[in-house]
Amino acid sequence: LSVENGIIMFKSRRWPLMIDPQTQAKKFVKNLGKDQPQPIQSFKPSESKLLRNIEIAIQHGGWILLEDVGEELDPALEPVLLQQKVKTGNSYTIKIGDKTIDYNDDFKFFMTTTLPNPHYSPETSVKVAILNFAITPKGLEEQMLNQFIQLEMPALQEKKDQIVEDNALASKQLRDIEDKILHGLTKNEQISQILEDDELIVTLEASRKTSAEIGQRMKESEITEKEIDEKRESLRDVAYRASLLFFCVTDMSTIDPMYQNSLQWFQALFQNAVAGSQQSEDPVERTQILNDFFTLALYENVCRGLFEEHKLLFSFLLIVKILFGGNLIDPAEWRYFLAGPSGEIDIVPNPTDWLDELEWVETYKQINGMSELPAFKGIDEYFIEYHKRFKKIFDSADAHEEPLPGEWNEKLNSFQKMIVLKCIRPDKMVNAIQNFIVEKAGHKFIEPPTFDISKSYRDSSSKMPLIFILSSGTDPVADFNKFAEERDMGDRKNTISLGQGMAKRAENMIRDAKINGKWCLLANCHLSISWMPALAREVQQLDDEVHPDFRMWLTSMPTPKFPVSTLQNSVKMTLEPPRGLRANLRRSYTALDDRELNSCSKPVEFK
Structure with a gap:
């Protein structure tokens, strides 16, 4: 696929527009362009002098890379995209706006978008060659192996x-x-x-x-x-696991549009795991140590940006992805677990006295469909003949802990047992999934880390915003103000609530904060959707010249209009009331530090 894309890029009559969520194409083009007589120049659509720079490149045969385009292209680019050059004597000219300039045949024009699944109009599609440079599992595995060897054995x-x-x-x-x-x-x-x-x-x-x-x-x-x-x-298993985990993380964006993470973020986390995990000379032991360490680190990092209702789902998908990688789950059983039976069947008479007729119809459909899977062959006949043995599971308060009757308890593995439980007691599936995760990976994968703003701050930089993803009834401003006081930034922070007519004030506040090393909190970004492209430009323009103390803090409810590039290049946090007594206590204890514990009159008793 990469070879085909490379051929089309340089042989097609239309300029390439590359779908590039992991910025692989951008790196490829820049590497090729740096060796040209005139090194390649890259620009963002928001730059004011874009057209002027394109005109100069056309005249001198330069290469132009237009990064992070959206779903709509600037109409001013149409003469360039359609290559409307006119033969004039022995050379060509092209008209851009009101100017007619010489056209050098060495000119090349490339475009990339970080949108993973853009929808371009037919009018746009006929003007460009759309190429998909999204990374493949095998391609990522090779990249991660190269990165690991570079870190471990340079x-x-x-x-x-x-x-x-x-x-x-x-x-x-x-x-x-x-x-x-x-x-x-x-x-x-x-x-x-x-x-x-x-x-x-x-x-x-x-x-x-x-x-x-x-x-x-x-x-x-x-x-x-x-x-x-x-x-x-001998170390490929590390790269294979990393590839599995990355695609598990990217799949979360289908659940909520705010769950966006970049390949660069993932590779940086992997690099930290390689450096921070225990070393070993034995390749097998080293592989096991690093896989366990990185999987947990990834889980904790991703979880802080997930809502409570999605944390168990992510943990379950993570474990299932790993098991699929080891061929430890049958795809047909996984499909049945998710979708259940299909098609119409003849329902046999209800032999039980503990299921009413409606419940029996649904249960028999599940049992009958299950029996078509090789591991469950004969379970429909066994259930009808020995249905009283299944009544204990149906009546139990802890149905997810009950063993299956007869040979089925030994014959089926823990995942297959969940399929049976889903048929009899679907209300206990959450408990069963938790037990499954604990069995395969341990308790730490069902106990997500508590909200800790200081950890998120340590992972941020002056070029990387921090985003609070809000839920109904939550307001992180109090936590933000408290943390600002702890960091001695109480007098060097500005806050603005976005809405109609606030865009100019927000831009001025960001400009001032970048120069003077302040913190700026832009609250309720979801209420200013029209300003989101401008926000994306502000984030893209953050560079090494920004004051190192500067931080951009954002709050937003989930919205598909939030810029993907900003989400990918940020530290995300969710703020929700903890669920359950245990989670509440962990949150309360985490919020306490030594200064608070020692500030009372009886610190020993308080502790």
């Missing part, structure tokens, strides 16, 4: 990269030699001319020696490369 990765580069250079030399020989043969029409061509004979002799030397070098490098690949392959 010398090995450098040697591997050098071999790949040398082999590519050797292959190019061989092609050049072949081309030179073919040219010498084709320019001479007669055999006698070929035999009398001293230059060709010298070229053939030199090429024979060069080819032999290159062949020998490539054989030696193949042996070395094989040894390196064996060492790399």
Whole structure:
């Protein structure tokens, strides 16, 4: 797919618009463009001098990369997109706006969007070549393996990269030699001319020696490369797990549009896990340690930006994804677990005295559909004959803890038992899922971390906003003000509630905060949807020149209109009332620090 995209990029008659949620295409184009006579220039659609820079590039044959375009393109770009050049003498000209300028054929124009699933109008689609550069599981696995080897064994990765580069250079030399020989043969029409061509004979002799030397070098490098690949392959399980986890995280965006995370964020978290996890010389042990450490770190980082109702779901999906990766869950059983039976069947008479007729119809449909799965073959007949044995599960207050009757308790694994439980007591599925997660990964995956604004702040920077994702009835302003006082920023923070007519004030406040190292809180972004593109531009313009103490804080209810690029390049937090006594106590204790504990008259008793 990547090779095909690369060919279309440079051979298509239309300029490419690349769907690039992980910014892979942007890196690829920039790497290619930096070696051009005129290095590639990149711009954002919001930049005021965009058209002027495009005009200069067209005249001088430069490359332009337009990053982070939306679903609509600026109409002023139409002459460029349609390549409306006109032949004038021996050259071409193009009219942009009121100007007619010379057109250099070396000019190249690229566009990228970080939107994962954009919907372009037919009018836009016919003007550009839309290419999907979204990363694939296999492609990400290779990237993560390279990153891991680079971090764990940098010398090995450098040697591997050098071999790949040398082999590519050797292959190019061989092609050049072949081309030179073919040219010498084709320019001479007669055999006698070929035999009398001293230059060709010298070229053939030199090429024979060069080819032999290159062949020998490539054989030696193949042996070395094989040894390196064996060492790399011993650690592939780490990269495979990372690839599984990344796509599990990206799938969460289908549940709520605010759950957006970038590949760069994921790779930075992975890098921290490699550095922070326990080292081991044994590849198998090292793999297990790092997989466990990174999975937990990812769970905790993602959970702080999820609503309470989605945290258990994320934990369950995480474990199921890992099990799927190890071929430990049957896809047909997973489909049945999610969707249940399909089609109409003949319902047999109700043999039970503990299910009414409506309940029996639904239960029998489930049991009958279940029996079509290989692991459950015969369970429908067993249920009808021994239905009284299942009554204990139906009546139990802890149905998710009850063993299945007969051979089924030993025959079925814990996931398959949940399918049976869903048929008899669907109200206990949440408890059963919690038990399943504990069995596979431990208690820590059903106890998400409590809200801690200080941890989120440590992960942020002057270029990375912090976003409070709100739920009904929550207001993080009090927590924000308290934390600002703790950080001695009480007098260096500004707050504004967005709404109609507040855009200009917000922009001025951001400008002042960037220069003077203040904090600015932009509350209720969801009430100013029309200003969201401007907010995205403000975030994109945050760079190393911004005061290091500057922080941008945002609050918003979930909305699909919130800029994806801002969500991906931010630290997200949800603020909800904790559910249950245990969660409430953990939240209360986490909020206490030594200063508060020691400030009372009897600190020992208080503690």
